[in-house]
Amino acid sequence: MPSSHWWRTAAIYEIYVRSFADGNGDGEGDLIGLRERLPYLRELGVDAIWLTPFYRSPMVDGGYDVADYRDVDPLFGTLADFDAMLAAAHALDIRVIVDIVPNHTSSQHAWFAEALAAGPGSLARDRYIFRPSSSPGEPPNDWESIFGGRAWTRTPDGEWYLHLFDPGQPDLNWDNADVRAEFESVLRFWLDRGVDGFRVDVAHGMVKAAGLPSVGHPQQIGLLGREPLPYFDQDGVHEIYRAWRKILDSYPGDRMAVAEAWASTPLRLARYVAPDELHQAFNFDFLAAPWSAAELRSTIDACVEAADSVGAPTTWVLSNHDKARHVTRFGSPEIARAAALLMLALPGAAYLYQGEELGLPEVLDLPDDARQDPVWHRSGGTDPGRDGCRVPLPWTAGEPAYGFSTTGRSWLPQPDWSSFAASAQQDVPSSFHSLYREALRLRRTFTGPLTWQESPADVLDFMRGGVRCVVNLSGAAVPLPLGSVVLASGDLPDGTLPPDTAVWLH
Template structure:
């Protein structure tokens, strides 16, 4: 029977407690049988997401693109790439989503365009110093004949952040050479993206996830960093989130968001924006959030926490303190399209899955909003053995590191790949799923109370009774156990969350009546025990 959860909260601050499901469009569902996911595929699976119990979908880029970086190289911000369908497909999808009580958040990529974007093509055809080149960061090189890059900046994908064009100038690309950085001090750039926001808001989108939200403004004069992989052996990216780089988190970036917020506020229904932002201190990250700027910024520290009570508690305490500073509930994230799946990070196999299930209950019990990555509700691991020739991550040839392992298409049904990802007579999926995934498909887990899918469904149903406004009161426990009670609001559940990160089962009799556990409780004769690497929700009156 299809579950029918109530619609999401209708207030304009819906995002404060929302569960947002990230759809990596290429890998979610393939409607036309070409082996690549598409918007019609997303539309066909909306009932699944409604029944799962999420409040909103975040769609990765589906705009026109050469797909050098999975769509994060945009050639036209106002159209759908034929790989994913048409604008009519988008409109039909969002209409159905809204009818089911689901909101839609779309990715916007403002730091850079594709090198196939008309602006950049015009810049290449124009002369140095032309108006066309002023929209990007073209510079003369150093050295006697300009043969050296303008500075020592490095690409996040490895190698120098500059590429030379035939007339001798260089252009900046903090990512792939096919992703030239825009000059956000240029008024035409700012005006263009304000119109792009309005274009999608007019089509009904409920929010934006801002890619590289910390990157649009570069320090005046483009000064050297002073170290790098070639000179010191330390890649500049290692400073990301730990120190200041002249191309990230510049003060002037906040002027952009102070201009964007009135646009969002001018539309009804609580339109929002969440930043993918890195900053060297919690105080600097907090500057992105507030009534004059953005609504949220991702909390990546939770994703990076190690499997220990001390690590998780420090991350939670820090995040909640930051939320208090900005007056906005925090976000919680365990996986996304750029990071290895947390089943594998926590140990892979049965160990990793046990811990991933426990971490899910921890995350979903915390006040604030939660961002789920597609497939985590199935307990999918990272695919580590993809053939090199099939990998499409542009960072792979430069760094040997690939994000493709978390982007393998979802298994929906059946015993052989691609497990119902597309029509039965369709093409193979663009990345192959392992044979072990037959036991992890939606169909294989549906209706099985012990499955990870049903654990997520149960947790999301219970979570709807929890208010957004709550504090965390830590309870006295052994050092390798986390236990907290939600306080400060009437939640109807009196929820206590307990996570056993130690080496022995933990007595639960003092925590209340069990509501949901990630692993079955055991009884040693003296009462129920929470197993190792497990979490539970309990009700206290």
């Protein structure tokens, strides 16, 4: 398997393991089911897969509450199942990236049980962030949980512990040497098994401002990625990643790490991908950009410039397991198809989320009693949470659970997805699946930087090597530039490019 900076241009497919494929019939996606579906991913044309957490966990937050970082949760299988899946992926020239969750553990982690039992001032508590009340009965500061409510929970002995997410996810204290040593050991454990890289969850977390100062502002999640926060994107995180990079570089095969990092500016985000830190950072500015030529061009330019300033590749993403699917966000399958061709024509790496190659929409009508996301529960049912983009995939029309499970069981209910099933789309030239498969095949031939071309208002037009990408975001058809059509997101009548349509030209 060639290893010359593969991650700089890779198409990486995110697998939400619980919802991808069920191999044992219990209605829960697992590593056996994933292994069985690897040929589908090879045929689709992805270079790597990223797996959401499959470690031992009480599943308070979809596995992002890890109780044991060195074992597989029985829900997903065993370490032997993981090893077999990894070997099968590598045999198909598919690299495997796994999630690592360093900002917090599960409250059922052995360390946290030890901390609660040991009491205030103990060495065990120093691995987490415990503090006394700021005043009688009040938490240490005004920090809020990303999932809603305050970020502190009081223990029976009167101290409070910090959890920037769910109370079942206590934050670790990265000033503690045990914590740093433990995660370096965890990295080596999975690298020794042969994984090709890590997606670093909440990579902007871990280090908190000295003294834990209050924010002085309610609705703090609204400041994420826009304003400085004392619990995110602190300068001290970069020391951690410099140590991790040395570990990654000590292994053969060009191992990598990608940051899930929110920062207040593209330049601050670029610090995570300095030459001696992580290899990539997710580009959430692109995901959040509206369907507007001016907004998208501004975002693309800012992100390419910031990444170029440190010699890193840009990454592009339209959907993931935390955001509503982009078919629904954009409100149109036609826009979603055009957006896919835009993203896959840009220089750098592209991250796809399972099911986007099928054009899956967000499931908006899940029954309340089926929802499991802590966002739903902590908001008192006012925020639907993220379950709508995590509904198990439809593989085969006409089969129980659309082939997700042989028994018809599915941990979240599926809507009528007969027309979306992979079996109904493969080898249908006009389908989402065919568009993605052909785009991923052609994308491998694209080289060089992006060069903008003169274009009408509300049209994006750029060259990459010998390929031209034109996207019409206006409300009217525009003339199609000269060139032979390589791929289009929709029909091209009478030599024009209709609204909300993208085309690749030679």
